[in-house]
Amino acid sequence: MIHGHGDDAFRYADDIKMNFSSNLPGFADLTALKTHLATKLNVIGTYPEPEATSLEAILAEELGIPQTCIMVTAGATEAIYLVAQLFQGWASVIPQPTFSEYEDACRIYNHVISYYDNDDMEVLPDNRVYWLCNPNNPTGNVMLKALMSHVIRKHHDYTFVVDQSYEALTTKPMLVPNEMLDCHNLILLHSMTKQFCIPGMRLGYITASPILIDRLRQLRQPWSVNALAIEAGKFLIENHIEVIPDKNAYLEEACRLHSELSKIPGLMLMDSYTNFMLCYLEHGTSAHLKQWLIDNYGILIRDASNFHGLDNHCFRVSAQTVKENEALIDSLKEYLRNF
DSSP states (O other), X not given: OOSOOSOOGGGGTTOOSEEOSSSSOTTOOOHHHHHHHHTOGGGGGSOOOTTOHHHHHHHHHHHTSOGGGEEEESHHHHHHHHHHHHTTTOEEEOOSSOOTHHHHHHHHTTOEEEOSOHHHHHHSOSSEEEEEESSOTTTOOOOOHHHHHHHHHHOTTEEEEEEOTTGGGOSSOOOOGGGSTTOTTEEEEEEHHHXXXXXXXXXXXXXXXXXXXXXXXXXXXXXXXXXXXXXXXHHXXXXXXXXXXXXXXXXXXXXXXXXHHHTSTTEEEOOOSSSEEEEEESSSOHHHHHHHHHHHHOEEOXXXXXXXXOOTTEEEEEOOOXXXXXXXXXXXXXXHHTO
């Protein structure tokens, strides 16, 4: 695991007033969940279920898939490391830039890693895993659902790991578990952390064929998902809780932020179809900009220079409230005017 992920506000004491570094909106309404969990605190006095079976049953019914096709994990990150362990020693193709934990997990379990270079593809071992983040972090790009389904079904020589952690934060169609049950070379990763804006809970799940799920279960440690997280997951799914009051309006605001930032001289943005976006500075560095924004405005951004394939001109931001977004736009204009 590398240092330098988003949401590192803990490093700056009380200096941060506006946080754009996480890929989650900071204004999510968790009131109902907090109220519910306050009535469930007694669960911390006993061991949780070894495998979060009760939550898996609820999710399976919600998704319309057999319970044998789902496994709840301590966030999508646990799922990533379990998958890497399952395919220990295989070749892993990881197109860049993308979430760094895929590469970190693969290195721990001795994968031969390719960044999708044509020369690599000629010499890679035959046992291959293809990692895809969709929507992709940090770019916000989204691959076409129909194209992905076609490629997965056509290329049985690969096991595809598709991380859909941000599927709830885009309007683009995503792969649906009950439509992909015939694909025994597919592992889908999902994040309730992202869906419900509860990063402190660490809650995710894997959907795949029963054979793959069974093999993954044999690798995991018992009680990896804590009792409060299980209670939270059951409450959120059973009650169809929406923690972002108007998700469409929020995503429209993200589009507006992207458009306004694109107009700033000296700043270039990649196309994004979710709530976060990758930006490129023509002048200055992302590290300098990050510190300048903290010192002058209490604004925190994500220095993206440690993503493989990106350099020290790249940073990422996620849309927040209209007022906060306006503050970000004005501060970036001021910073770039200095050049």
